[in-house]
Amino acid sequence: MSVSSARKSSGKAGTPAASKNVEASRRAYYDRISAYDMAPLWEVLRDLVPREPVTQCVPAIWHFKDARPLVAEAGELITAKEAERRVLVLENPALRGKSRITQTLYAGLQLILPGEIAPAHRHSASAIRFVLDGEGAYTAVEGERTTMQRGDFVITANWAAHDHGNTSKQPMIWLDVLDLPTINFFEAGFSEHLNRESQAAEREDGDSLSRFGSGVLPDGEAPNRIRKPIINYPYARIRPILDRLKRAGDVDRSHGARVRYANPWTGGWATPTMGAHLSLLPKGFAGEPYRSTDGTIFVCVEGEGATKLDGETLEWSPGDVFVVPPWQRYAHRALGETTVLFGISDRPAQEALGIWREDR
Numbered sequence: 001m002s003v004s005s006a007r008k009s010s011g012k013a014g015t016p017a018a019s020k021n022v023e024a025s026r027r028a029y030y031d032r033i034s035a036y037d038m039a040p041l042w043e044v045l046r047d048l049v050p051r052e053p054v055t056q057c058v059p060a061i062w063h064f065k066d067a068r069p070l071v072a073e074a075g076e077l078i079t080a081k082e083a084e085r086r087v088l089v090l091e092n093p094a095l096r097g098k099s100r101i102t103q104t105l106y107a108g109l110q111l112i113l114p115g116e117i118a119p120a121h122r123h124s125a126s127a128i129r130f131v132l133d134g135e136g137a138y139t140a141v142e143g144e145r146t147t148m149q150r151g152d153f154v155i156t157a158n159w160a161a162h163d164h165g166n167t168s169k170q171p172m173i174w175l176d177v178l179d180l181p182t183i184n185f186f187e188a189g190f191s192e193h194l195n196r197e198s199q200a201a202e203r204e205d206g207d208s209l210s211r212f213g214s215g216v217l218p219d220g221e222a223p224n225r226i227r228k229p230i231i232n233y234p235y236a237r238i239r240p241i242l243d244r245l246k247r248a249g250d251v252d253r254s255h256g257a258r259v260r261y262a263n264p265w266t267g268g269w270a271t272p273t274m275g276a277h278l279s280l281l282p283k284g285f286a287g288e289p290y291r292s293t294d295g296t297i298f299v300c301v302e303g304e305g306a307t308k309l310d311g312e313t314l315e316w317s318p319g320d321v322f323v324v325p326p327w328q329r330y331a332h333r334a335l336g337e338t339t340v341l342f343g344i345s346d347r348p349a350q351e352a353l354g355i356w357r358e359d360r
């Protein structure tokens with residue numbers, strides 16, 4: 001309203017002039033309380049308590065054919081030792097500069113070349129690795145070395161000492177996912193470098209999987225707070241289970257034949273903050289639309305397909321990484337003979353808080 005039209009009005013309650021006065025006195029009031037670091041809730045209530053999840057995160061995809069040469073180039077620019085971890089961070093396009101793929105999760109592509117060592121350290125954030133390319137590099141977690149192959153799901157529990165090395169003849173690239181934004185949101189993060197570059201091997205390769213992943217559990221030995229029971233869930237062990245599910249017709253209408261990576265000691269998720277699945281989409285699979293409150297990072301392991309979201313479709317093939325924001329409806333479609341997708345999200349953290357929801 002213009003000043004002249006305000007002057008013309010009578011100034012009674014309910015008129016434009018009156019509402020202008022109210023507005024002006026509210027603003028003056030907000031200014032006064034602001035000096036005391038106070039603010040009116042009623043101005044922000046709707047944003048603070050949305051009727052449905054609101055996300056800043058957008059869908060995005062990183063195609064392996066583009067990412068791989070760029071990651072390889074980093075291998076010529078900096079050593080793993082110099083970088084500490086030679087990683088290209090996958091930044092959500094709507095959250096650039098924040099080192100995150102969703103508001104709660106960090107993701108990156110790590111390269112380790114033959115002969116290199118990524119030195120031992122530990123931190124409050126938990127990490128998982130999902131191997132995209134190469135075979136024969138290792139990671140050592142709390143004194144146990146595990147040799148990694150494509151498709152292996154490897155976990156580094158919070159505060160567990162870890163280092164990586166590549167004694168093979170080929171480069172290895174894996175996807176790292178860490179709960180760093182979550183830990184940093186709590187402002188509860190610690191880290192430390194360990195004096196030694198690599199940890200001395202205290203256990204044989206495969207020790208944790210054999211002890212905890214065979215349907216028996218060590219008599220009386222509870223894993224401690226740091227050491228999670230299994231550090232490597234090998235693709236070679238998990239993949240055949242998906243074929244069994246498919247053969248048995250145990251195929252979810254949205255997710256396909258899907259397993260959840262579990263902590264064998266508790267039956268719960270593999271980590272307290274990040275939960276992962278591996279699914280097989282049978283030939284011709286057209287998933288029913290699905291949404292849940294956990295924004296999810298997917299990796300195509302085998303085959304090819306497409307994920308339809310509101311307003312866009314992401315087409316993927318092996319090594320591609322893509323992200324679906326929280327509460328966005330999506331439907332997977334398989335275009336390959338057999339298609340395998342890995343997925344990871346913050347669902348365990350949301351479940352622990354009692355806020356996780358899904359909608360089919």
Ligand code: 1HN
Binds near residue numbers: 087110127164176
């Ligand atoms: C880290 O420790 C690793 O151990 C990878 O491989 C990525 C990103 C931020 C902070 C720590 C690793 C990381 C990281």
